[in-house]
Amino acid sequence: MSILSERFLTIPPRRRYWYVQLMYLIVSCTLVSIVLWLPLNREWLSDSISRFYSQRERLDQKTDVAERRQEGYVQAYPYIDLIRQRCQPNDYFLIPPQRYLIRNAYKLGRSTGYNWLYPSVLYYHLGKSVQLLDMTASDSLLQRATHTFWVFENKIFLLTFKEHNRPLVMGEFKKYDPHFFAYTPEQARTYYKSKP
């Protein structure tokens, strides 16, 4: 082996140790470079990982907890904030059937499948700031509902129940299966594209 040439053998052991280390270093650098050069790894690093670093550059200045929540729950917060602003702890918010929103305002929620509508997600965000009711509650309990979401011209509004609109809203909501839930956007899309 050339490394064991006469000249190399005259080098003091300590320096020689470092020569070995240096050779290994060249090998390890080469190995890391090869692994990172492989197409899928390269794509992952230049796409996902560098996107995460750009995200950090953009967001790291925001240290406020509320701002960070807002950024994280960007899909749910417009609706959560609306309920928070308009409802009191003794109000009853009726969770509309998810199918109702998918059928009538699919475009608004197609990226989430309206996951924010899931009862435990609403409870996670809202806690006791409002009483949640779902469509499987008894009729007498449903009568207590004070607010819900209603779709009008492809937009979602917070509706306050009045004597005149209650039968219309309840009648419309009861057309949809309350037990159905699309956990993924794909499931929501499948339902949306199925016949009404």
Next chain:
Amino acid sequence: MTLSVAYLIVTQFLIGFGVLARLRPVTKGLSLLGLSMLAGLGISSVLPFVLQFAHAPIARFPMFIGLGLLAALSLLLLRGQFTYLRDVFARKQFMVHLYELPFLGFWAYLLFISAWKCAWYPNLPFDTIVGPDLIATFAVRERTLISSVFTAHLPSVSVFSNQPFYAPFTAMQQILYLLAAGGIGTFAFGKLWLTVMVLAFGLFFYADMRERIHPLLAGLLVTMLACSPELFAYTFLVQTDWANAAFFVVGVMLLQRYFDDSQRSTLLAATLFFAFACWIRTETILFVFIGSALLFAKSLRSSPGKAVLKASMLTVACLLPFIFWNYIFLRGYVVLPASTHLGTLQTVSGNYFTNLFTIYGKMTDTVLLHDTYWNYSVWAFLAFTTLNFSFFRSKQGLPILIWILGIYGLFGLLIMHIEGANVPFTFRRGFFKILFLMYFYLGYTTLFQRITNWLFQWEEKTLSQASINL
């Protein structure tokens, strides 16, 4: 980092350190450090239950007193362990070679952004915010584990996930870290434990590998493994699967050590980690049976009686957290909503084996060989394993292959029989266990052992030639 968060991490480490120093399952300082942190995370997750049963509030002060007491008790176990600790923490044990720096640099690059994402964002995965973090947030807010989630919310809604009933470890870590952060600062969302756990497991995994094969090869293997996008994603998304895989794989690694060194304390440490894995994900108990069977088979030749005893001990120890959570706490202490169906078995219609093989086919096509999830890590495993078997037909590391195939086989049965278990979610994330084991196996193969021997011989020869010449 706030003082309270630092206190929590230090006490968790000390809790694990005392126990592990007494059990002595490892001989290297880096392995002991990683393992101690993991054990501390596991043991401290029991503390909220102790407070709950003692009618103490789930609040910062009682929790910190409890952590302090546990750490002090654990440190008492250090008595008489001085010689062991001196050897384990000898300076030589911590030496990092120059050539390891490129690997360490790359992992640091990945870990840094993972840690930032983990800390900066609130909990985002659906399963987490309707499961462990829902329980943790309300337990902290209402100062009790029996919060309004169990008493008011879940009984009043018809659609709810089984995530709140899944397993307690993740929720308990969230509780501890939410209390420590107090809702403010960088770590306000209580997710720091995930980064701590990933670091601790990574440290142990790498230290264990470089103990058996040349650090150059260990670095290469861990780098291949690190380039698995799906595995990486869950280093900053709080779920049960990464933690479950980490604790389970540590159990397998320690059990393998026990097969090599036959030290009873190593078996005890392995049992402890298997029990924690069951504490993290309930269905893990099914996979532990593979370990019990291997333990039985290994010990059978020396003593059939002891073989039964050891296998039973492992199974019973892992059943304890399973029974405590599912039957004592959930069905005894907490009243489950009437519509809860936990672990319901589903009937199989049509030909049993056709269905089963369809599931295995789907597992292979959509998860195992899915490049987007694992990049080259699975292909590298398959390539190196084929090379190993082509050149050396040795049985080296055979128990690890049995683990891999056994887990794969059981996952198919689980998906077929348990309602809610599926390939795209349950198996995809359950695959983390298999992936870690694949790389643990590679470190055991004759192929890597031979290359290691060749490298060390070359080093020795090169350096000794110098001495002779001098």
